[in-house]
Amino acid sequence: MSRRAHRCLRRARPPAGGAEKERVVQRDAGGTTISLRVNGTHHNLRLEPRVSLLDALREGLGLTGTKKGCNQGACGACTVLVDGRRINACLALAVMYQDREITTVEGLAQDGELHPLQAAFIERDGFQCGYCTPGQLLSAVGMMEEFRNGMPSAVSEDVTAGPAELSPSEIRERMSGNLCRCGAYNGIVEAVRQTFDGEAAW
Amino acid sequence: MKDFAYARADNAAAAIDLVSRTPGAKYLGGGTNLVDLMREGIERPDALVDVTHLSHRIEELDGGGIRIGAAAKNAEVANHRLVRERFPFLSQAIVFGASAQIRNAATVGGNLMQRTRCYYFYDDAAGCNKRRPGTGCDAIGGFNRMHAVLGTSEHCIATHPSDMCVALAASDAVVHTEGSEGPRQVPVVDFHRLPGDTPQVDTNLRPGELITAVELPALPLARRSVYRKVRDRSSYAFALVSVAAALKVEDDNAEDVRLALGGVAHKPWRAYEAEGILRGAEATEDTFERAAEAELRNAKGFAHNAFKIELARRTIVSVLQHLASNGRAR
Numbered sequence: 183m184s185r186r187a188h189r190c191l192r193r194a195r196p197p198a199g200g201a202e203k204e205r206v207v208q209r210d211a212g213g214t215t216i217s218l219r220v221n222g223t224h225h226n227l228r229l230e231p232r233v234s235l236l237d238a239l240r241e242g243l244g245l246t247g248t249k250k251g252c253n254q255g256a257c258g259a260c261t262v263l264v265d266g267r268r269i270n271a272c273l274a275l276a277v278m279y280q281d282r283e284i285t286t287v288e289g290l291a292q293d294g295e296l297h298p299l300q301a302a303f304i305e306r307d308g309f310q311c312g313y314c315t316p317g318q319l320l321s322a323v324g325m326m327e328e329f330r331n332g333m334p335s336a337v338s339e340d341v342t343a344g345p346a347e348l349s350p351s352e353i354r355e356r357m358s359g360n361l362c363r364c365g366a367y368n369g370i371v372e373a374v375r376q377t378f379d380g381e382a383a384w
Numbered sequence: 385m386k387d388f389a390y391a392r393a394d395n396a397a398a399a400i401d402l403v404s405r406t407p408g409a410k411y412l413g414g415g416t417n418l419v420d421l422m423r424e425g426i427e428r429p430d431a432l433v434d435v436t437h438l439s440h441r442i443e444e445l446d447g448g449g450i451r452i453g454a455a456a457k458n459a460e461v462a463n464h465r466l467v468r469e470r471f472p473f474l475s476q477a478i479v480f481g482a483s484a485q486i487r488n489a490a491t492v493g494g495n496l497m498q499r500t501r502c503y504y505f506y507d508d509a510a511g512c513n514k515r516r517p518g519t520g521c522d523a524i525g526g527f528n529r530m531h532a533v534l535g536t537s538e539h540c541i542a543t544h545p546s547d548m549c550v551a552l553a554a555s556d557a558v559v560h561t562e563g564s565e566g567p568r569q570v571p572v573v574d575f576h577r578l579p580g581d582t583p584q585v586d587t588n589l590r591p592g593e594l595i596t597a598v599e600l601p602a603l604p605l606a607r608r609s610v611y612r613k614v615r616d617r618s619s620y621a622f623a624l625v626s627v628a629a630a631l632k633v634e635d636d637n638a639e640d641v642r643l644a645l646g647g648v649a650h651k652p653w654r655a656y657e658a659e660g661i662l663r664g665a666e667a668t669e670d671t672f673e674r675a676a677e678a679e680l681r682n683a684k685g686f687a688h689n690a691f692k693i694e695l696a697r698r699t700i701v702s703v704l705q706h707l708a709s710n711g712r713a714r
Contacts, residue, residue, distance in 0.1 A: 214390070231390035231432070234419070254420050261485055267459075269489045273416045277390050278434055325484065333463045334479055336619065341475045342468050358619035359483025 216280050220245065221289030231277045236260045238276035239286060247287035247316045251361070258360035261317035261324070262286050268324030270359075287316035290323070299323065302373035310364035318360050322374045325356045329378075348379055385423050389431040396562050396596055399435050404564055404592040406431045411594060413494025414457070416486045421499060424506060426515060435594065436491060442466065448602035454493030454560075454595045458548060459484070461492060471600060473609035473628050474551040480613045481547035483620050493595035496549060496559065496575065499586060500542035500650075501622055502531065513539045514583040521583075529688040530622065533696070534649040536684060540583030543647055544576055545622050550646035551611055553654045554628040557600050563593035572598070576651030583650070605632040605640050612703050613646070614695060623647035625696045631667070631707040638667045638708075643675075648683075648696055655679045658700065667708045669701065676700040 215228045220243060227242050236253075239245045239262070251259030253272045260271040263285035290297040299319055302308070309315045329348055334341040337355045345352055353371050362370065389406075393399030403409045408430030412418060421427040439453030442464045450466050461467055462478035478487060504510040504522040511520035523531055523541050531541040552572040559570045576587050589595070609630035615621040626646035632639045641662045643655040658675035665671045676697045683693045 230387055232385045232387055232422075254423070255416060255483075255486060258483065258485060267488045268485050270416070270483075270485045273414075273419050273486070274489065275390070275412075275415055275419060275432075278392075278412070278415065278436065321485065324488075328459070328463075328484065331463065333459065334468065334475060336476075336480045336613075338479075341472045341479070344468070355619055356484060359485045 214277065216277050218243070218276065218279065218284060219281060220284045221286060222283075227276070229276060231275060233276050234272055235262070235274040235276045235279055235284075236271035239271060239284075242276075245286050245288050249313055249316055251314070251317075256361070257314070257317075258321055259314050259317040261321045261360065263320055263324050266324065266327055268321050285320065285323075287319055290319060297323075299373065299377045302377045303370070306373040306376060307366065307369040308373040309362070309366050309369070314360060314362045314364075318357070318362065318370055321357060321360045322370075322377075325353075325374075326378045329356070348375065350375065386425070386428050388422075388429055390434065391431070392434040392437060394437060396435075396438055396594055399433050399438065400562060400564065400592060400594050402431075402433045403594070406433075409433055411435045411493075411497075413455070413491035413497070414486075414489035415494075416482070416490045417494065417498040425508060426499075426506060435493070439597065440491075445599070445602075448604070450600045452492055452598045452600070454491060454597055456492050458482075458487040458490045458492065458495060461548075462487065469607065471551070471555055471603070471606045471609065473606065473611040473630065474548065474555065474600070476611040477547040477551035477613075477626075477628060480611060480626075492548070492598055495546055496552075496572075496595060496598070497587070497589075498544075498546055501545045502542040503527070505542060514542060514579070514586075517582075517584045524686065527688060528686045530624070530647075531686060531689050532649045533683045533685055533689060533692045534645070534653055534680075535578040535651070536649075537579045537581065537583070539581055540579035540650065541686060542579065542583065542650055544586075544649065544651050546652065547611070547613060547623065547626060547646060549576070549652040550626055550644050551609075551628040552598065552600075553652035554609075554630065554642040554644035555600050555603055555606060556642070557598055559595055560597040560599060561589065561593045562596050563590055565590070567596075568593070569599075572652065573654045579650045603630070603642070606630045606642065608632070608707060609642070610703055610707055612699060614699055625692055625699050627696075627699045627703045629700075629703045629707060631662075631704060633667045633708050636667055638662045638665055638671065641704075643679075643700065643704075645679075645696060645700075648692060655700070657681075662704070667704075669705060672701045672704040672708075673697075675704075 249259040251257035255270045255273040332344040410429040412432040438455045440455040441453045511522040557572045613626040628644045630642040645653040658679035661675040
């Protein structure tokens with residue numbers, strides 16, 4: 183997080199008790215109170231309009247699973263789901279995403295059980311350093327929903343008909359907004375395919 | 385990033401009113417380009433009026449056209465049944481652009497308004513007449529591999545980065561706007577400008593005007609259309625050259641055609657010259673060559689981008705051949 187962002191958004195002590203977590207950001211002047219719904223929990227947050235959704239999640243709510251890579255929409259490390267659709271949290275202003283359903287990597291596992299895709303990433307070596315992994319996971323979950331809805335891709339044979347099957351080349355194209363500097367792409371593609379195709383090998 | 389005021393508009397009239405009476409205010413779509421430019425200090429608005437909650441409806445018009453609300457996400461347009469069936473090259477152009485994450489956030493209105501990706505425009509230390517008029521164009525004598533070869537001026541050789549707009553230009557699409565002086569309809573081909581001696585002005589939008597919709601008039605020949613993008617890597621990169629084309633061949637003749645180029649000019653480049661040669665002529669490789677050469681006759685290369693002229697010629701010919709041999713969008 184940059185020094186500038188620190189000035190914009192400071193995390194305050196959480197209040198005692200209550201299902202609704204209030205985190206007040208101390209500011210010299212200005213700022214606005216917004217409400218964000220993240221992984222099923224409602225949060226009130228005081229911040230300036232210039233605070234990105236990424237900084238609000240990490241610095242405002244302490245949800246540091248979402249990572250900051252390039253901070254310019256090129257690497258995909260900050261990918262989150264908004265109402266089930268994947269976006270780059272670094273290019274989103276938090277104030278624009280009030281009362282939408284935001285899902286971060288912290289919300290993928292349910293009741294202590296890893297999401298099947300998380301388990302597949304471990305099984306298939308879908309990472310080395312792990313920094314891009316939260317973004318890869320959320321991106322793949324969003325990608326699968328797009329695929330189910332018939333979204334064509336740049337490698338689809340016929341956009342009129344839509345994609346036929348989730349081939350490795352379709353996965354690679356659809357996941358091209360997520361970079362992995364360790365180069366774990368083969369494992370990522372295998373993990374995605376295994377999870378969503380129900381096929382262990384191909 | 386400089387601080388700014390934020391307001392969300394519930395309807396077009398309120399948005400226009402807010403922007404027109406707030407000094408330094410801009411409309412905010414998905415933010416995928418504007419937020420980045422603000423972080424770099426290239427754009428420094430005092431206020432943003434969020435228009436992402438305005439109309440994003442995609443609807444069929446009488447006669448077979450389509451109207452797309454300006455707040456529609458790029459991804460929604462690409463995956464809409466009517467767009468995929470009737471304007472497959474528009475669907476293709478969108479999925480060839482950016483990443484899925486960006487296409488899910490970016491709006492149609494914002495795509496039209498996106499600014500050049502010229503490195504010198506992004507670099508505050510460089511001379512750039514688009515960013516700061518009168519400071520010169522460092523791209524002309526600098527590294528200009530991604531830059532324009534058509535319609536350039538001595539003041540700017542930037543390209544328009546959009547893929548979507550290239551397909552819109554080929555489709556005879558019309559931008560619907562609203563402003564304090566009432567509604568207007570501006571063909572996409574007239575919406576963006578060539579740089580001339582005022583490269584700081586990207587479009588013919590008037591101050592405070594809001595894009596409300598894009599209309600695609602019925603164009604039956606677009607059912608067989610193709611968008612082909614040539615880039616440095618096979619995914620998630622800006623175009624070196626792109627071609628949007630629709631072709632109707634009847635009895636071996638090119639009965640009708642639409643052709644536009646991307647990555648080569650300050651605006652999506654509608655290839656009228658080539659279309660004039662193609663229309664009514666025999667649909668052969670020789671005709672396609674002549675058409676491409678005529679379109680590129682006045683192209684001008686710089687130190688690192690002269691290859692684009694030959695690349696554009698070959699891509700035009702290849703796409704037309706593909707369409708003539710019963711090709712369809714792929």
